[in-house]
Amino acid sequence: MNLPPTGRTTEDLLAEVARLKEHDLPVRGGQVTAYVYDTGRAEVNDAATAAYLEMLEVNCLDPTAFPSVVEMERQVVGAVADQLGGGHGIFTSGGTESIMLAVKAARDSSRRARPNLVLPVTAHPAFHKAAHYLGVEVVAVPVDLATYRVRAKDVAAAVDADTILVVASAPSYPQGVIDPIEEVAAVAAAAGLPFHVDACVGGWLLPWLRAAGAEIPPFDLSVPGVTSISCDLHKFGYAPKGASVVLFADPAMRRKAYFASAGWPGYTIINATVQSSRSAGPLGGAWATLQALGREGYTELGRATLEATTRLREGIAAIPGLRVLGEPESSLVAFEGVDVDVFVLADEARARGWFLQPQLSYAGIPANLHITVTGVTLGGVDSMLKVIAESASAARSRGPVVLPDGLVDLVAGLDLDALDDAAFADLAASVGVDLRPGAGQPEMAVVNTVLDALPAAGREAVLVRFLSVIYGS
Numbered sequence: 001m002n003l004p005p006t007g008r009t010t011e012d013l014l015a016e017v018a019r020l021k022e023h024d025l026p027v028r029g030g031q032v033t034a035y036v037y038d039t040g041r042a043e044v045n046d047a048a049t050a051a052y053l054e055m056l057e058v059n060c061l062d063p064t065a066f067p068s069v070v071e072m073e074r075q076v077v078g079a080v081a082d083q084l085g086g087g088h089g090i091f092t093s094g095g096t097e098s099i100m101l102a103v104k105a106a107r108d109s110s111r112r113a114r115p116n117l118v119l120p121v122t123a124h125p126a127f128h129k130a131a132h133y134l135g136v137e138v139v140a141v142p143v144d145l146a147t148y149r150v151r152a153k154d155v156a157a158a159v160d161a162d163t164i165l166v167v168a169s170a171p172s173y174p175q176g177v178i179d180p181i182e183e184v185a186a187v188a189a190a191a192g193l194p195f196h197v198d199a200c201v202g203g204w205l206l207p208w209l210r211a212a213g214a215e216i217p218p219f220d221l222s223v224p225g226v227t228s229i230s231c232d233l234h235k236f237g238y239a240p241k242g243a244s245v246v247l248f249a250d251p252a253m254r255r256k257a258y259f260a261s262a263g264w265p266g267y268t269i270i271n272a273t274v275q276s277s278r279s280a281g282p283l284g285g286a287w288a289t290l291q292a293l294g295r296e297g298y299t300e301l302g303r304a305t306l307e308a309t310t311r312l313r314e315g316i317a318a319i320p321g322l323r324v325l326g327e328p329e330s331s332l333v334a335f336e337g338v339d340v341d342v343f344v345l346a347d348e349a350r351a352r353g354w355f356l357q358p359q360l361s362y363a364g365i366p367a368n369l370h371i372t373v374t375g376v377t378l379g380g381v382d383s384m385l386k387v388i389a390e391s392a393s394a395a396r397s398r399g400p401v402v403l404p405d406g407l408v409d410l411v412a413g414l415d416l417d418a419l420d421d422a423a424f425a426d427l428a429a430s431v432g433v434d435l436r437p438g439a440g441q442p443e444m445a446v447v448n449t450v451l452d453a454l455p456a457a458g459r460e461a462v463l464v465r466f467l468s469v470i471y472g473s
């Protein structure tokens, strides 16, 4: 029985929530180097939580009914615009939604029968998702395999008569490097095309790293030719999840992101975002986080983040067998194993209480581990380096994952649609992965090695099936 016959007390419910969260990764403290962003300042979380709860039941659906939403959004968007070269913004639920709206605005500003968008292979999958939802094709451009940055001339060569939008990242997530924004902007401008800079992860990080002394090239709406930019506040803004801003240089372009409908006999619909009814909680949380930290708070966090990143990069470079990929300007650091299996290394680190994010090989870029350095990292950077060094040497002793003969061919050749969930679970069990509820965290090295050996379409098919199996019927 999922629904109890009679209501339960709050105390009882909270006890169950605590039990449900028992095997979650910790969201604070810095030992989880992906997914969560921690200032290390409890008072900031407290302010955000209080404002979030205060706004929780306010509905962003109708700004005339709840003018607090308009005022708060104007303040939040205004703060982001002040940092990123101006523009006209929308507060969204996250990077994916910001990107969705930027792609929709570009699509609806042009009239092409088979629209495409041109992006580097390192651009975030949110663009593939937006393209998929909006009926746009993706033209992916390889990056320079020494710097991991796209080359403007390759972008120029990929643009054609059906292109509706050019995309580059500041920085790209996988290696934390900034694409040559000014050069790509010039290419887009020369072709008369809009150019979106994905600064989802960097938009609220790079300005503060720059203030702390890092060399950050121009990347925002102040660069001629940049027509829109996305900036997630639920990353380096340190706001609770559900907070991002997309800015358009031209207010007419922002209107192309909006959606209105009077095509029914009910209430009129005018939405700035994909969602319609929507809690103002995340807006309140983002607003309070910005206000609680202020310019001084973000500058201090930027300084700590920059110092931690420098120490981490130098520390990893000094560990035998590991190599940092590229020269990231941001605080995202990826490293490969020269004679160490990084997937085994990640499992070893996990056993020591640290989560490092595995990234599969793609488009000539080797498999690697990714670390997002945040404000809280500095205090634990020596412990992190010690764990990485120990885990690397443990992984070297264990040796790389060796898959059973023929396994990859078997998985690659499977017709996953013809397989039922139980057969898929059996297949997973054959490589030691127990997908049954409550089985806990498997050793991921084998899974990652299988995925790494598959082409992208095969990886996607396995991932979709995995999700449907864990959610059950």
Ligand SMILES: *Cc1c(COP(=O)(O)O)cnc(C)c1O
Pocket (backbone or CB within 6 Å): 093, 094, 095, 096, 097, 124, 126, 169, 171, 172, 173, 198, 199, 200, 201, 232, 244
């Ligand atoms: C995180 C991220 C996104 C997507 O953001 P979500 O908030 O997870 O939807 C897009 N682009 C980049 C570069 C990112 O780092």
